[in-house]
Amino acid sequence: MNHKHLLGIKTLEAEEILTILDQAVQFKEIINRPIKKVPSLRDITIANLFFENSTRTKLSFELAQKRLSADVLNFSASNSSVKKGETLLDTVHNILSMKVDMVVIRHSSPGVPIFLSKHIDASIINAGDGTHEHPTQALLDAFSIREKFNSFKGLNVAIIGDIIHSRVALSNIFCLTKLGANVRLCGPPTLIPKGIEALGVSVSYDVKSTLEWANVANVLRIQMERADAPYFPSLNEYAKHFGINKEMLDTFGKDTVIMHPGPINRGVEISTDVADSDQSIILDQVENGVAVRMAVTFLLAQNRSAV
Numbered sequence: 001m002n003h004k005h006l007l008g009i010k011t012l013e014a015e016e017i018l019t020i021l022d023q024a025v026q027f028k029e030i031i032n033r034p035i036k037k038v039p040s041l042r043d044i045t046i047a048n049l050f051f052e053n054s055t056r057t058k059l060s061f062e063l064a065q066k067r068l069s070a071d072v073l074n075f076s077a078s079n080s081s082v083k084k085g086e087t088l089l090d091t092v093h094n095i096l097s098m099k100v101d102m103v104v105i106r107h108s109s110p111g112v113p114i115f116l117s118k119h120i121d122a123s124i125i126n127a128g129d130g131t132h133e134h135p136t137q138a139l140l141d142a143f144s145i146r147e148k149f150n151s152f153k154g155l156n157v158a159i160i161g162d163i164i165h166s167r168v169a170l171s172n173i174f175c176l177t178k179l180g181a182n183v184r185l186c187g188p189p190t191l192i193p194k195g196i197e198a199l200g201v202s203v204s205y206d207v208k209s210t211l212e213w214a215n216v217a218n219v220l221r222i223q224m225e226r227a228d229a230p231y232f233p234s235l236n237e238y239a240k241h242f243g244i245n246k247e248m249l250d251t252f253g254k255d256t257v258i259m260h261p262g263p264i265n266r267g268v269e270i271s272t273d274v275a276d277s278d279q280s281i282i283l284d285q286v287e288n289g290v291a292v293r294m295a296v297t298f299l300l301a302q303n304r305s306a307v
């Protein structure tokens with residue numbers, strides 16, 4: 001993996017994605033040992049800059065960095081001097097002056113990690129930028145799929161829900177198509193961008209036939225916080241037509257693997273009996289996130305020391 005930053009999946013080659021996944025296999029084995037910590041990043045300082053809310057990504061990055069013995073700084077915009085009017089660039093320059101080597105950043109504006117990469121020397125990892133990309137989520141999703149199926153070639157992966165506002169969807173599309181999977185997007189027409197087939201995916205507005213086709217269904221929540229207009233009549237209406245429930249899955253008599261990046265809105269895009277079923281690998285995704293983020297951080301740090 002020959003990059004200084006991880007800004008998105010779009011700029012990665014399939015071989016680089018597989019290198020990250022292979023490295024994550026090694027780290028997953030390590031973090032399941034009684035002694036979970038390795039000294040790999042003992043001299044590296046990493047700042048986690050979260051300008052938008054997070055549970056999984058923030059904790060997962062922090063744990064990954066601590067497992068690698070890095071020094072970790074955590075910053076949340078909500079209780080920082082951003083509230084007093086400090087700009088993004090001033091905030092980042094001030095944090096970097098404390099001799100920080102890597103920055104993990106989440107921001108509600110698409111392109112912030114790319115913007116920062118042009119202004120600072122530290123390596124940057126995109127932890128989700130608005131509706132643009134969420135590369136480590138796509139990598140942990142791919143890792144979790146490979147654990148189940150060993151290979152991506154010819155695998156049918158459905159991404160169901162609010163595609164238009166989803167950075168998870170875009171990063172998954174780039175990742176899975178590069179790895180050889182067949183990707184189908186499903187949701188109401190208002191939540192699927194026009195012309196997205198140009199990215200090598202198919203589109204369906206029918207959730208039942210999509211589930212029948214899929215080996216894997218990655219279910220996404222409705223991102224009310226990003227919706228600037230009503231995209232469907234009501235959440236009840238959405239749940240009725242696009243929500244995944246056990247009764248529906250059971251009609252196909254196949255063990256479609258169910259994924260969800262979280263946070264879940266139970267009873268809207270997915271029912272509790274599906275989210276908590278044996279078909280669901282939602283908590284495996286969270287577990288795998290630590291190993292995948294260790295791999296990304298480790299590989300980028302290696303590139304820094306090689307410069």
Ligand code: CP
Pocket residue numbers: 053054055056057058128137261262263
């Ligand atoms: N999947 C994900 O990004 O979750 P968080 O928003 O909790 O980090």
